[in-house]
Amino acid sequence: MDKMPAWADAVLVPLISILLAAILSALVILAIGESPTEALWLMIDGALMRSSGWGYTLYYATNFIFTGLAVSVAFHARMFNIGGEGQAMIGGLGVALACLYIPWPHWSIALVGATTAAALFGAAWAWLPAYLQAKRGSHIVITTIMFNFIAAAVLNYVLVNVLRPKGAMDPATAKFPEATHLPTFQDMFATADNVIFRGSPANVSFFIALFACLAVWVLIWRTRLGYEIRAFGHSETGALYAGISPVKITVVAMLISGGLAGMMALNTTMGEAERLVLNATEGAGFIGIAVALMGRSHPVGVLLAALLFGFLYQGGAELALWTNIPRELITVIQALVILFTGALDNMVRKPLESIFLSLRSKGA
Amino acid sequence: MTDTPAIELKGISKAFGPVQANKDISIRVMPGTIHGIIGENGAGKSTLMSILYGFYKADDGEIWIHGRKTEIPDSQAAISAGIGMVFQHFKLVQNFSVLENVILGAEDGGLLQPSLSKARGVLKHLAEEYELQVDPEALIEDLSVGRQQRVEILKALYREADILILDEPTGVLTPAEADHLFRILEGLREQGKTIILITHKLREIMEITDTVSVMRRGEMTATVKTAETNPEQLAELMVGRKVLLQVDKVPATPGKPILEIENLRHVDEQGVERLKGISLDIRAGEIVGIAGVSGNGQTELLQVLGGYCHATGDIRVNGTPIDLTGKESDGRSRRARGIAHVPEDRHHEGLILPYTAWENTVFGYHRDAQSGSGFLMDNAAIKAEAAAKMERFDVRPPNPNLAAKNFSGGNQQKIVLAREIEQNPDVLLIGQPTRGVDIGAIEFIHQQIVALRDAGKAILLVSVELDEIFSLSDRIAVMFDGQIMGERLPSETDQTELGLLMAGMTNGQEKAHG
Numbered sequence: 001m002d003k004m005p006a007w008a009d010a011v012l013v014p015l016i017s018i019l020l021a022a023i024l025s026a027l028v029i030l031a032i033g034e035s036p037t038e039a040l041w042l043m044i045d046g047a048l049m050r051s052s053g054w055g056y057t058l059y060y061a062t063n064f065i066f067t068g069l070a071v072s073v074a075f076h077a078r079m080f081n082i083g084g085e086g087q088a089m090i091g092g093l094g095v096a097l098a099c100l101y102i103p104w105p106h107w108s109i110a111l112v113g114a115t116t117a118a119a120l121f122g123a124a125w126a127w128l129p130a131y132l133q134a135k136r137g138s139h140i141v142i143t144t145i146m147f148n149f150i151a152a153a154v155l156n157y158v159l160v161n162v163l164r165p166k167g168a169m170d171p172a173t174a175k176f177p178e179a180t181h182l183p184t185f186q187d188m189f190a191t192a193d194n195v196i197f198r199g200s201p202a203n204v205s206f207f208i209a210l211f212a213c214l215a216v217w218v219l220i221w222r223t224r225l226g227y228e229i230r231a232f233g234h235s236e237t238g239a240l241y242a243g244i245s246p247v248k249i250t251v252v253a254m255l256i257s258g259g260l261a262g263m264m265a266l267n268t269t270m271g272e273a274e275r276l277v278l279n280a281t282e283g284a285g286f287i288g289i290a291v292a293l294m295g296r297s298h299p300v301g302v303l304l305a306a307l308l309f310g311f312l313y314q315g316g317a318e319l320a321l322w323t324n325i326p327r328e329l330i331t332v333i334q335a336l337v338i339l340f341t342g343a344l345d346n347m348v349r350k351p352l353e354s355i356f357l358s359l360r361s362k363g364a
Numbered sequence: 365m366t367d368t369p370a371i372e373l374k375g376i377s378k379a380f381g382p383v384q385a386n387k388d389i390s391i392r393v394m395p396g397t398i399h400g401i402i403g404e405n406g407a408g409k410s411t412l413m414s415i416l417y418g419f420y421k422a423d424d425g426e427i428w429i430h431g432r433k434t435e436i437p438d439s440q441a442a443i444s445a446g447i448g449m450v451f452q453h454f455k456l457v458q459n460f461s462v463l464e465n466v467i468l469g470a471e472d473g474g475l476l477q478p479s480l481s482k483a484r485g486v487l488k489h490l491a492e493e494y495e496l497q498v499d500p501e502a503l504i505e506d507l508s509v510g511r512q513q514r515v516e517i518l519k520a521l522y523r524e525a526d527i528l529i530l531d532e533p534t535g536v537l538t539p540a541e542a543d544h545l546f547r548i549l550e551g552l553r554e555q556g557k558t559i560i561l562i563t564h565k566l567r568e569i570m571e572i573t574d575t576v577s578v579m580r581r582g583e584m585t586a587t588v589k590t591a592e593t594n595p596e597q598l599a600e601l602m603v604g605r606k607v608l609l610q611v612d613k614v615p616a617t618p619g620k621p622i623l624e625i626e627n628l629r630h631v632d633e634q635g636v637e638r639l640k641g642i643s644l645d646i647r648a649g650e651i652v653g654i655a656g657v658s659g660n661g662q663t664e665l666l667q668v669l670g671g672y673c674h675a676t677g678d679i680r681v682n683g684t685p686i687d688l689t690g691k692e693s694d695g696r697s698r699r700a701r702g703i704a705h706v707p708e709d710r711h712h713e714g715l716i717l718p719y720t721a722w723e724n725t726v727f728g729y730h731r732d733a734q735s736g737s738g739f740l741m742d743n744a745a746i747k748a749e750a751a752a753k754m755e756r757f758d759v760r761p762p763n764p765n766l767a768a769k770n771f772s773g774g775n776q777q778k779i780v781l782a783r784e785i786e787q788n789p790d791v792l793l794i795g796q797p798t799r800g801v802d803i804g805a806i807e808f809i810h811q812q813i814v815a816l817r818d819a820g821k822a823i824l825l826v827s828v829e830l831d832e833i834f835s836l837s838d839r840i841a842v843m844f845d846g847q848i849m850g851e852r853l854p855s856e857t858d859q860t861e862l863g864l865l866m867a868g869m870t871n872g873q874e875k876a877h878g
Contacts, residue, residue, distance in 0.1 A: 223739045227723070227730050234716045240672050241705070241713040242728035243695025357381040 004356045016348050021340040025333040046318025047311045055200020061310030062267040065209040067288025069216050070261035072297040077253035078233035083144025084261040085285025086151030087122040091262025092269045094121030096276035099176040110180040122262015123255040130254030134247040172277040182271045203271035213299040293342035368431040370395040370558040376425035385411040387582040398559045400569040403579030404802035409562050417449045418442045448520025452532045456504045463500040494551045510541035529560045538657045539863035546572050566595040603804045613814045616838040619648035622822035623791045628677035638664040640846040646822040653825045653837030661846035662826045666795050670705040671698035704784035708795030714780040715768045722750035722764035725783050757782040774805025795826045844868040
């Protein structure tokens with residue numbers, strides 16, 4: 001007998017966590033002398049009430065879907081991939097190389113090529129930590145964190161010394177050719193008399209992210225490989241008994257995870273900046289951890305959590321623009337959400353479980 | 365003897381959510397007696413003792429110790445009330461000496477030396493009085509399991525316990541060690557100590573207790589004088605219906621050898637040689653039982669045969685050798701060669717506990733054609749087949765969507781058995797088939813194993829329960845220290861001879877490794 005109905009576990013727990021985070025954030029905003037209701041309204045207005053706001057929200061959400069899925073797949077194999085940030089950076093390098101050095105005839109073919117490059121580069125960056133974990137027992141948390149720093153340094157070197165166009169001042173590649181520019185939501189959905197998503201960066205890679213959600217769901221719950229990944233995640237000794245190779249599952253799960261993280265670069269590098277810049281990932285690799293925790297490693301949960309964090313990012317930017325609430329406080333609010341939905345999950349879950357238990361024993 | 369009970373529990377109830385673990389339990393344990401508490405797994409024995417030892421708080425009811433109503437909110441209170449507990453899994457610090465373990469938590473002051481000297485004296489005295497000889501300076505990790513258990517008893521006596529609770533104390537002991545333990549308990553009883561013995565072994569109850577209480581589904585169904593009852597009656601009280609204690613089987617008619625093992629050696633990751641040249645044949649239509657105290661290589665033997673780890677030597681199935689070191693030495697390849705395996709540890713190996721029952725019914729066979737095509741698994745077909753298997757093996761509740769962790773031990777084991785037996789293997793490896801399984805399910809599981817034998821399969825049975833080895837096996841091999849000490853026919857040997865072999869003694873000579 002499970003302790004709570006599934007809906008309570010999937011919906012009620014995160015909802016209450018968000019509510020608690022919101023209450024605490026409101027108190028913080030009150031403390032610095034601003035109005036929490038006004039702040040909330042500004043966030044909603046800026047992120048959700050206009051199509052351009054949605055354009056930003058969905059743009060951020062796209063990043064978080066990819067990195068959230070990346071962390072989720074690794075979670076299913078009971079591995080903590082903290083290296084999404086680095087894998088996304090190197091994925092960006094793959095995108096840049098594919099876009100700059102292959103003459104693509106059309107954006108759609110370029111997108112396929114760049115997606116492959118992003119996934120391959122991201123996966124390659126996850127391979128060594130995975131191999132070290134599987135063969136040498138080096139802890140994946142430590143190695144992936146270190147690989148984030150190495151990735152940043154590699155990117156720095158490549159951008160400054162190799163890919164920077166002659167005479168350019170900033171460490172970035174040249175602008176990608178016209179044929180690789182992805183259609184934005186404005187290009188896709190705006191008509192002459194109704195210009196929606198004006199100027200916002202959301203682009204076609206959002207649909208790739210949605211497709212990735214579906215693909216991950218099929219992988220985890222419908223394929224033999226997913227069955228093995230989950231079995232290994234639940235019990236390594238069980239996997240051994242069943243003839244599932246721990247080395248193979250560790251490496252394969254991390255390759256998929258790294259590939260997904262790398263694909264985030266499609267959105268930022270190919271879809272938005274249209275060139276590779278330093279720090280294109282902006283911490284999305286780490287947000288992916290919170291997204292995966294909150295989404296309980298399920299693609300639907302990840303999608304919803306990514307939308308929430310997209311809203312927080314875009315709404316936060318609006319707050320900084322229109323109020324005296326400093327930019328840093330936005331980070332505090334986001335951190336509170338992460339804290340409540342991720343780290344303090346049990347604080348909400350345990351009391352809820354006992355409430356449901358007592359309800360049930362009374363009903364019985 | 366007085367009429368005041370050493371322990372009296374009045375109307376103890378305890379619920380964990382919707383599960384009523386103890387229901388209105390009343391019991392009187394007279395001083396200077398050995399009182400047995402017997403019941404199936406999940407009957408509530410451990411919960412009751414945990415309440416008595418202060419780990420849980422009862423929802424209802426009273427505890428009276430020596431005629432005084434006593435509150436036991438934690439184990440400190442239990443100790444000061446004179447209650448000592450010997451757990452099934454010892455709570456000893458492995459790299460401490462016996463003496464240090466005994467005083468741990470009962471030090472007299474900031475400095476250790478006075479406590480250690482005092483304990484040394486007390487231990488010497490206790491050793492003489494109760495046959496509890498242990499070298500006080502020895503490190504725990506160097507002691508045999510039987511001696512470690514004595515340290516646990518000494519710990520309780522050092523804290524001046526006069527009521528001793530032992531939870532399944534013989535599970536890890538050789539028959540000789542168990543006999544020694546019983547002598548110690550008898551000595552303690554003579555000195556007026558009160559002992560509560562929790563067990564599921566009817567034989568022990570009959571052998572040593574004065575009074576026995578039977579628990580079933582959280583309730584105390586009966587308390588009887590041991591002298592006035594018999595095993596059949598107790599089994600019936602435990603299960604709630606008549607139980608066949610003997611396995612019903614016709615003599616085996618073994619055919620040609622199916623599984624041939626020759627000079628099998630295995631060195632574990634720590635570099636310790638766990639299997640030291642095992643040779644054994646198992647023929648078609650035969651159950652070979654491996655007897656032995658756990659930790660003498662039986663687990664490793666099953667693991668090598670099941671493909672978990674590498675080994676040297678030869679294993680042939682139906683005359684063709686199997687790969688022991690290369691690519692083909694994993695669980696999947698073994699299954700492909702017709703070796704099915706019901707592992708010793710169903711929680712960590714045989715089942716993925718959070719997986720549903722239907723997911724577990726293809727565990728290990730999930731790459732086979734029966735489970736799907738291409739990359740995908742055919743979940744609907746697996747589920748339908750799982751429902752049918754659960755019906756045939758009487759798994760209760762027969763709900764394939766329930767997670768494996770939500771089934772009782774016996775039903776979990778039936779899920780594993782259903783999976784392995786229905787693959788129609790040539791060889792079945794089966795480890796501890798009835799560990800943590802209730803008596804009712806034991807009967808069913810034994811019948812299935814015998815039915816598979818009668819279908820002409822070769823079966824290797826590993827069990828630490830000698831009774832089980834005796835009643836199921838057509839041939840018994842005894843393992844000690846990674847070797848086979850001898851093979852016997854069940855009809856031509858007895859517990860005493862096997863016990864000696866299990867302790868590494870052949871012809872009255874102790875092995876050098878002992």
